[in-house]
Amino acid sequence: MDSTLIFSLILLILSFFYLLFLRKPSSNPDTPPGSTGWPIVGENINLGVLGPPKFIQKRMKRFSNDVFKTSLLGEKMAFFCGPQGNKFVFTNENKLLTSWWPKSVTKVLLFTEVIDQDQKIVAPILANTIHDILKPEALKKYVSVMDTMARQHLETDWAPYTEVKVHPLSQKYMFELACKLFMDEEDDERITKVLDSFKTATHGMISVPIDFPGTAYNRAMKGGKVLRDGLVKIIETRRKEMLESKEIVRDDVLSQMLLVKKEDGTLLNEMEISNNIIGLLVASYETSSVAITFVLKHLAEHPYVYDKVYEEQMEILKSKQPGELLTWDDIDKMKYSWNVARESLRLAPPSQGSFREALTDFKYAGFTIPKGWKIFWNVNTTNNDPKYFPNPEKFDPSRFEGSGPAPFSFVPFGGGPRMCPGKEYARIEILVFMHNFVTKFKLEKVNPYEKVLYLSTPVPAEGLPVRLYPHSKH
Template identity: 80%
Template sequence: MDVTLEFSLPLLVTLLSLSFFYLFFLKKTSSNPETPPGSSGWPIVGENISMGFSGPPKFIQQRMKKFSKDVFQTSLLGEKMAFLCGPQGNKFVFTNENKLLTSWWPKSVTKVLLFTEVIEQDQKVVAPLLANSVHDILKPEALKKYIAVMDNIARQHMETDWAPYEEVKVHPLSQKYTFALSCKLFMDEDDDEKVRKVLDNFRIVTNGMISAPIDFPGTAYNRAIKGGELLRDGLLKIIGTRRKELMESKEMVRRDVLSQMLLVRKEDGRLMSEKEISNNIIGLLVASYETSSVAITFILKHLAEHPNIYNEVYREQMEIAKSKQPGELLTWEDIEKMKYSWNVARESIRLAPPAQGAFREALTDFTFAGFNIPKGWKIFWNVNTTHNDPTYFPNPEKFDPSRFEGSGPAPYSFVPFGGGPRMCPGKEYARLEILIFMHNFVKNFKLEKLILNEKIVYLSTPVPAKGLPVRLYPHSKH
């Protein structure tokens, strides 16, 4: 038999079998009147490829138009999934946490990020631990004492990574800033070389962890798995060094989250293992670093595109700067004066939400918008069904910070931080991180985009394809 035919025949049979299965499966899912309308895409890969090519906003908009404006079904990351849409979908998820729904993460994500062998025994510890150690450090009253630290890091960042250059790429620099800040506040780690190594592996992981879970050499997911191994090894070294430090001093000499975790005892009296602590620290870094860096990137993008809005932000921030003594750092009172700047930030986050939403799992059968969602189905609530809806945001493509004046958007329509019991505990941290960066940036620079129509691509978050290259114009030269 011809060699080519020997190879192609089984491939042809496989493709025909998959196609038959696809058509049968598609017909079955779309003709069931009880579950939400939709499609399951191709076997194994589902609609991962479609979502990757079009991006979440377009993917969701097309399916809402074709199937239902309230809810549709799809298959992503190897799971049957229902997308709940609109403010009513957001409200349903936020008000039914731990009743009809529970938090869920794809196995593909946990495999990349975490020590999976301790996840099961770790799950009962994570919630109370975060409620005590992490929530405490992220409360506004606790964050107040970190404002000066955050301002000092932002100042240093401007001096070393921005001021020496005429042209820079915004996204990688904003990643460096937010990651260094997270490492300092969560682990009291400011060794540039250690932070750089952890960040390099973090970038590889976040770029591949939401991709199709195909573990072949050369795929984004395969690179993410390898990056995750290096990331965890790096964190274990940091955790081990800190544990030794605490054992030798016999007291907590630092007040960061890592030091608190090392001293917390579980219900059985045992200290948390280093792998359990690593899982928790990684969860914090994912939540605090990636989304904030994307938010800052798009804020600068929008400030470059709208000079009149930049001028208003500059005016507000310079009033604060002029009220300070030379070298004096920002305070909580200064942050509270940045009302226009925060409206600008929120409008940028509306147009380019860093977090696309979050996963849940159905704890029991329930009905939403007249359709049955079976127990075990995965749920995805998302920002893209409301943030660009003209019903809630007239002329949604227009950049208009005034939308957030007065009572602001309609309930459950602007949800970048989620809502309900599982609202992002880092919301206030993100606000401080963003506003302190904005203050230090506009105080020093104006900017100009170097690529006028730079493409936006979707990895785990939306990012400018070329990193948003800009030209800087220091104020001191004018």
Template identity: 60%
Template structure:
């Protein structure tokens, strides 16, 4: 009898405990305040899995069920207030560093960063951002990047995009964006070294948004291990570069990584290898997954919509015919790609590569009549506006003309965020997309081998089969 009780008692107590925990979890001190409507789902897990499977439908369903302005949920183990619509986006972007502060899930930081350097983060961020904006993303630097982007794109096309072959666009887009990031951020062009970086980097990007279970065999464990290998390889690159820089002064360096290694902070100290590594990893991640996803989506729409492709082809061929033999693209050429950029923006609206971003409430505040308690996390998402018929009539229709003239209403088209924390690489991404669009359409007509290929979500919109396309060369 005692054995039977010992066996069955845990089976009774476990669901009872889960039930009691959920009651306590839902009815804590926050309930004394008028919180946004919604549900937090399961304890610990919250609604993260439902969100990850279909962020578009998740947001649309809860806006309809709870409120079109704001709803509460639980994502990545945190109480979360999700702000919706153009008004919600404006509120979040306008209150950066006032009511809200930056925040990133600990599970992702564990994959990407050396945790030892978090105490010096503010000074490091300030120094790194200064170099980033001045030497990599300033208008003058970006103009110089265009020929380099085009040269690498041409090499990439020659190596990987063979006439009359079938290529998988997603994997090639990732390869190109990573090679370009390594060239511009690290001045690294050795194919073997880039490959050694890409392999662990792929494990990182595949697993950092997975369920954060650090157990053998999980994608999250592979991401952690990949992060360790990647950081180790980067440190080796840094040390080799330091040897090359011996005897030089700070003003004698020109490339981004060398300046990071040579610059001193306001206290006159060099940044440590781990501090630089954290910054470089962040830049590589930002320039890789979302940009390759955006490029894949743009090419998918070009292959799927012949009338759109034809207009892009006309614009790009006019530019190609204005160039001399072997002459690379310039900033002036990019400025002529107005219709192509409208196509890219419409693609970013329909299949945004980033779902949104988190913040943390620095103090209690109210919005739309509801209280957001201090310490709660907030979330804004592209899906509350991009496919909202109040913001974009007939939202499922691909229509580049939406971006003509003054374009969409403010705070409705937000693939790069907004406010002080708008993506600093917005213009970099624009150049990268347009350069590759030029190189693809001036060489090939595109045929989807799987016309109805499904798009799923793995942190970014992902074609199930990698978007295989048959490449038809243009007739002379």
């Protein structure tokens, strides 16, 4: 009998005795309706099998359209639903709610010894630095770098082949781009090693948080250690370079982080910087690579939409001199392309939402949310609701014309004080890649019936294999 089967039987026996003898009814009957599933496991398995959209739809229909309770990642949790739920979460930041990361996630990815008691990963002084780095004015200089790297990537990793897998190639490109912009790192061998460990860590970090040999979470813990060790070596090397040169030798995020001082006047140490770099990588690389993957998936499935994107992007290309790079003004002209990207983000949201923690008991929709409960707002409570998006399964970029969707019904980047500071960064990298791809290739899905799986993000089961049809030279 293998170890996995033995572990499953032990868990089943423990669950039986828990349900039979130990489980107690909630001490507060006014909490939201719902189900907490099995002990220890909670509803993690149901969420993984159904995927977030179906998991949420079933519970909203059964329990409440406003808020329901569940148990995920070892925590009792309330899912806030609909635009009203989104608005409540966004407008009560640091009043009734505070940011929170699951310990199962932080233990995998981060140096937990330098995270404060409120699970805040980014120190306030560093948060201001990151916001400044990601402001539109600062991002303008990134456009040419993104364009250059997109051209090189498509030339070396796509153009030589008639058939490729979109998702792994998108991951490779986005990770190389993030390493370049955040750490000015271009060593292919080092980047590949960091990327492999990053994938292992992120794929297992939202599984049942039991660190048992052979489990996904155990593999994630090991991958996270390799990831942190690799980043610390990069940071130590950069600090040594800066001390020897006595000046900033590179214009990237890591160089600026090395100069940030904490309230006590000391510089951030390697572990603190590593935590923040990982936070940026999670926010930029993983979600953007998924976004690009599904944009290309939808362009392959809807030739009419592809043709309109191609027409818009060719107008921009024809206005440029041969070899001339894209500019900020060019990005602003890609209005239809961005509507296509937003519709893709609605149907396949790379970021499912984020967590909060209740700072005090409070009432919502007639129910009591006890202090300490975890809150999760999720884009799927509105993205698939026909009340806000008629015929929601249809791919229709025109939804975003004019005034667009109702307030708080489409929030792929969050909202309020904690709106993702990388929103503009994501918009630019997605549009730059779209421009370079559609002006070089048409595409066709190899398997029209490929399924979508839900790991930490939605991913095509086979990596989205496509056939490439290069355009003739213009």
